[in-house]
Amino acid sequence: MKTMFGILAVGFALVGLAAPAAAHHSFAVEYDKGKPVEGTGVISKVEWTNPHMRVYVDCTDDKGVVTTWNLELGSPNSVIRRGWKPSDLKQGAKISFKGFGGRKVLTRAAADVLTLADGRSFAGASGAPDGTPEQYGVGAGVPIP
Amino acid sequence: MNVRTIAIAIASFAVAVTLSAQGRAPGQQSEQERLPARLSGEFTPLAKPDIANGPVPRMPDGHPDLSGPWVGGGSNSDLEKDGGLKPGELPLLPWAKQLRESRKEEDEPYLYCTPMSVPRVNPYPWRFVQSLTATGVSTIYVIHENGDAGGVRKIFMDGRKHPPADELLPTWWGHSIGHWEGDTLVIDTVGYNDKFWFDSRGTPHTTQLHTIERWTRTNYGTMVNEFTLDDPGALEHPVQLKFTAHAQPPGSELMEFICTENNQYGVAADIPNIYREKGFGLEVQPPTQK
Numbered sequence: 001m002k003t004m005f006g007i008l009a010v011g012f013a014l015v016g017l018a019a020p021a022a023a024h025h026s027f028a029v030e031y032d033k034g035k036p037v038e039g040t041g042v043i044s045k046v047e048w049t050n051p052h053m054r055v056y057v058d059c060t061d062d063k064g065v066v067t068t069w070n071l072e073l074g075s076p077n078s079v080i081r082r083g084w085k086p087s088d089l090k091q092g093a094k095i096s097f098k099g100f101g102g103r104k105v106l107t108r109a110a111a112d113v114l115t116l117a118d119g120r121s122f123a124g125a126s127g128a129p130d131g132t133p134e135q136y137g138v139g140a141g142v143p144i145p
Numbered sequence: 146m147n148v149r150t151i152a153i154a155i156a157s158f159a160v161a162v163t164l165s166a167q168g169r170a171p172g173q174q175s176e177q178e179r180l181p182a183r184l185s186g187e188f189t190p191l192a193k194p195d196i197a198n199g200p201v202p203r204m205p206d207g208h209p210d211l212s213g214p215w216v217g218g219g220s221n222s223d224l225e226k227d228g229g230l231k232p233g234e235l236p237l238l239p240w241a242k243q244l245r246e247s248r249k250e251e252d253e254p255y256l257y258c259t260p261m262s263v264p265r266v267n268p269y270p271w272r273f274v275q276s277l278t279a280t281g282v283s284t285i286y287v288i289h290e291n292g293d294a295g296g297v298r299k300i301f302m303d304g305r306k307h308p309p310a311d312e313l314l315p316t317w318w319g320h321s322i323g324h325w326e327g328d329t330l331v332i333d334t335v336g337y338n339d340k341f342w343f344d345s346r347g348t349p350h351t352t353q354l355h356t357i358e359r360w361t362r363t364n365y366g367t368m369v370n371e372f373t374l375d376d377p378g379a380l381e382h383p384v385q386l387k388f389t390a391h392a393q394p395p396g397s398e399l400m401e402f403i404c405t406e407n408n409q410y411g412v413a414a415d416i417p418n419i420y421r422e423k424g425f426g427l428e429v430q431p432p433t434q435k
Contacts, residue, residue: 026345029251030414049407051258051291072413075291077269077400081189102413109413 031110035101046089048076071111189216192392197366209328209362214270214397218370218390224343228386236381241349248347251416254425258404260317261292262341290399307335315352332358340425351378366392378431
């Protein structure tokens with residue numbers, strides 16, 4: 001698969017992203033739903049740490065420039081409770097991501113969908129029920145009852 | 146919480162549909178079965194109805210077993226709303242209302258890994274730990290997986306009284322004494338500091354805060370917290386709130402959580418740590434007399 005790095009301004013309705021939220025704090029405080037980001041690269045580091053875990057991804061553009069993304073997920077506990085294992089995220093593995101960029105630092109993002117090289121994909125990576133859809137905006141292409 | 150959970154579930158379902166539409170190789174089926182295409186919508190699983198509707202478990206001494214683990218049972222985003230009041234019904238004094246309005250969610254002390262304190266909870270589980278000694282349950286500890294910052298709350302069940310007010314150093318969890326009234330655990334707490342927020346909305350309080358919790362487990366899966374909030378420094382009069390906690394499935398346990406391990410809160414949005422210089426506590430001095 002071609003390595004790519006990009007910031008998409010496409011509507012959420014096209015990709016159907018879930019509205020991310022967090023237990024430790026509202027992701028909307030730090031990340032901007034108006035800044036959808038995505039990329040494909042190599043996992044350079046995984047931090048199974050509190051309060052939230054992080055996955056660092058090196059993305060190389062067509063000119064060979066490497067950008068390291070700092071992707072924030074929920075707490076390790078929340079991620080493990082929902083079915084992940086530490087062995088599912090390995091340093092050096094290829095990974096694609098979609099998320100929302102930081103309000104000030106765009107290469108920091110709230111991860112929403114992570115897709116591994118074998119095609120396994122996970123959505124709602126930073127989701128938790130204490131963040132409300134309202135905090136991220138009901139216009140996020142997500143059907144809110 | 147229910148509405149949120151449903152909303153998240155529906156949103157996640159939409160994503161799952163989108164992802165499955167992209168197609169996958171058939172050989173990945175078994176792996177897909179082990180690892181669902183999306184994370185479970187249930188952030189912290191709760192006991193299913195067949196178990197939740199069952200009887201209240203009891204301790205050897207006959208009192209209800211309140212161990213849990215529990216999810217919920219307190220405030221989180223908005224004390225007033227979470228506690229069952231209508232907008233504007235929380236009788237905040239003018240200065241306290243003004244302070245609440247001036248506070249920003251991004252400045253919650255909790256985000257800097259300080260304890261949530263009473264009556265706050267988050268979506269992670271917590272427990273009452275009833276420590277049995279030769280004289281019975283002498284102390285009940287409260288352990289939160291996430292949000293107590295490792296500070297364990299102690300509820301003295303040995304019949305002692307609160308120390309005199311001028312001997313109490315205000316603390317994050319205050320001084321709690323408990324007793325049973327029938328099947329209800331009653332916890333009376335004073336000696337709180339003014340450093341925590343009741344909710345992410347920023348509802349404030351003073352060191353005059355006095356809380357009374359009445360915890361009643363009504364079946365296996367449900368525990369009600371009839372909560373009396375009294376703070377002459379911040380409220381016109383005491384107010385009665387109600388919260389409900391739900392039990393996790395049998396065999397559930399708290400996981401380790403060390404909040405300060407790698408807290409990068411604020412960096413992505415360049416949010417200043419307003420507490421680094423000033424310390425925690427009220428931003429304004431409340432009037433001495435209401």
